[in-house]
Amino acid sequence: MSKYDTYRSPDAPVPAQTKAWNMYGPGLENIGRDDQPEVFEVPEPGDDQLLVRIDAVSLCFSDVKLIQQGSKHPKLYNRDLRAEPTRLGHETALTVMKVGRNLQDRYYAGQRLAIQPDIYQNGVATAYGYTIPGGLIQYHLIGSEVLNADAGAYVLPIGEKLGYAEAALTEPWACVEGAYRQRRRLEPKAGGSLWIVGRPGDETAYAWSSGISAATIVLTDVNSSVRELVQQSHATVIERNNVAPGEYARLSQDLTDGGGFDDIVILDPRSAEAITEAAKLIAFRGTLNLVGREPLDGLPQIDVGRIHYHYTAYYGNSGPDIAASYGEAHNRSDLRPGGVTVFVGAGGPMGQMHIQRSIEMADGPALLIATDVNDERLEVLQQQFGLLAEERGKRFVLINPTKSERTLHELVRDLSDGRGADDVIVSVPVPAVMADAATLMAPDGMLVLFAGVPNGSLAPLNISDVYLHNAQFTGTSGSSLNDQEAVIRKAEAHELTPNRSVAAVGGIEAARNGIQAMMEGRYPGKIVIFPQISGLPLTGLDELAEKQPDVATALDPGNMWTPEAEQRLIEKFWQP
Secondary structure, eight states, rough: EEEEEEHHHOOOOSSSSEEEEEOOSSSSBSSBBBBBBBEEEEEOOOOOEEEEEEEEEETTTTHHHHHHHHHSSSTTTOOOTTSOOOOOEEEEEEEEEOOOGGGTTTTTTTTTTEEEEEEETEEEEEEETTBBBSSSEEEEOHHHHSBBBBOOEEEEEOTTSOOOOHHHHHHHHHHHHHSOOSSOOOOTTTTTTTEOOOOOTTTOOOOOOTTTSEEEEESSOOOOHHHHHHHTSEEEEEOSOOOOOGGHEEEEEEHHHTTTTEEEEEEEEOOHHHHHHHTTTEEEEEEEEEEOSSSSSSSSSEEEHHHHOOOOOEEEEEBBBBBOOOOOOTTTSOOOOTOOEEEEETTSHHHHHHHHHHHHOOTTEEEEEEEEHHHHHHHHHHHHHHHHHTTTOEEEEEEEHHHHHHHHHHHHHHHHHTTEEEEEEEEOHHHHHHHHHHTTTTEEEEEEEEEETTTTTTEEEOOOHHHOOOOEEEOSSOOOOHHHHHHHHHHHSSSOOOOGGGEEEEEEHHHHHHHHHHHOOSSSSSSEEEEOSSOOOOOEEEGGHHHHHHTTTTTTTTOOOHHHHHHHHHHHHOOO
C-alpha cells in the first residue's frame, strides 16, 4: 500500500502527539509559542465526541479582525485567551479517525467532512475557528458544540471526488454562493411591528393585496385609504401625526424601546432626509418599502454596514398596491443572465471567486468588467480567467482606474451602451468605494455589498431607483449549511472548480507565516495549509516548478492546484 493509500485508509495511524497553533491574545505574536506551533497529546474521544484529523485549512482574511481584537472580538465574548485560548482555521477539511460510542450510528473512521463554521447554540452565535478552536492543528476533538447545535450537525460529508483543498474551500465558496441566495426577508413580518408613513396631501387610493399581518401598526400622516386598509387587520393601531424626520428616533424609542420597526412603509416619498432618518429605524432583518412615482430630492445616507450584516432590505414599487414591492419575483438576488457585471476590488481571493462563479454560470452575465488598483493582481486575473471566459463565450475586460485613460464610469457607460451595469459586486470594505460603485449601476441594477464595514457606516445611495426602477441593494455575511452543501454538489458535478482559488500551500509549520502573508496580500489567491505535512515552507504555486518540481508537474495549466498535486505532497512529506 502506498503512503497516500495509507493516509486515505480508515486504519491510518494516529500519532501520540499533535502540533497546534493556539491563539493566546491579539497580534501575530500571540499565535503559537516563540513563532512555533506547540505540541500536545492527542486525546481520546468521549462518548459524544469525534477525534478528527485536519487535512487542509484555507486561510481567510476575516480572521484579521480576530487577530487585531483578540478577546474583544464579538464571537469571543470577552473570554480570557491566556487561560482559554482559541485557534484560527474555520475553512477546514477533516477526516474522522475515532468515533465516540454514542455517535457510531452516524459517523465512521475514514469519513471525510467539511465544517460549516457559522454555528448557533440555543440562538447564540458561535463559530468554529473563533468561539470554538479551529483547524490549525493536526488532530483534535469535536463534540456537541459542532455536532448537536441549533441546526443539528454543522458538518457535511465530502465524497471521494474532491481533494482536501477543494473540501476546505467549499466554505469560502459557500460565502460567495450565499451572496446570490436570497437572505433578505421578502414579506412583512407576521406578528411584527409596522410603521406606515404618508405625505400630507397625497390622495392616492392605496391597496394591500396580500393583507396586513402585523401585530402593531403605527400610522403617521396617512390618508383615508390607508386607514381603511388598517381597519381590516386585527392589529393594534397607534396614530402619531406631524412627526418631523428629526423626531423619528424618539418615536421609535417610545414605541419599540429603540429596537426599531420590523417593517417600514413610506408612501409618496419625496425627502432624502426623511428616508435617511427612517432607515436608521429598521430592525434586524427588517424592511423599508417605498411606494411612489416621484424621485427623492437627493441621495439618502444609508447604513451599508447593516445591509451587509443585518440584511436590512429596501423594496419599492410605483403603487398603488403596497404589497407589490414584496416577494421573490420582484426582488432578484442573482446575476442577470446575459447582463453586464462589474467587480470592484476584483483582484483579491474572494473577488476572484465571484468572477469565476460568474464565468462558470450556465446563464451568467455576458460581459464581466474587473477593476482593481493593483496591476499585478489584474495580470493574475487575466492569466486565471481570460481563457476560461473566452471558452465560455464571455467578454472579460480589466481596468486599473488609477492608471487608465478612461475612467471606470466611462468604460462601463461605453460597454453597456449608456445603460450602466446590471450588477455591481463590491469586495472593498470602504463606504466611499461602495457609494461610488453604486453609481455604476443601471436604474434597475443590483449592488452586492460583499465586503463588510462596521454597522453605522453611511453611504449616499440612489434609493429613488428602488421604487421607480426596481433597483436592488443586497449584502451578505458568512454562509449556511445549505450554501455549503450547494457548493459541494456543484464541485462534485464539475460545475465549479474551487482549486482555481489556490495560490500558495504550506505545511503545519508554515501556518503563522501564511497568516502574515494573507494579511499582507502577498498572494493573489487563497493560502492553503496542510497540517499533516511537515517541512514544507509557504510556497506559491508559481514557485513550485523551482522548489518542488515533482509536485509542480501535477498542476493543471495556469498553475492550478489538483488532487494529484496533493497526493504527491502527501507521498513526499507525510510521516505516518
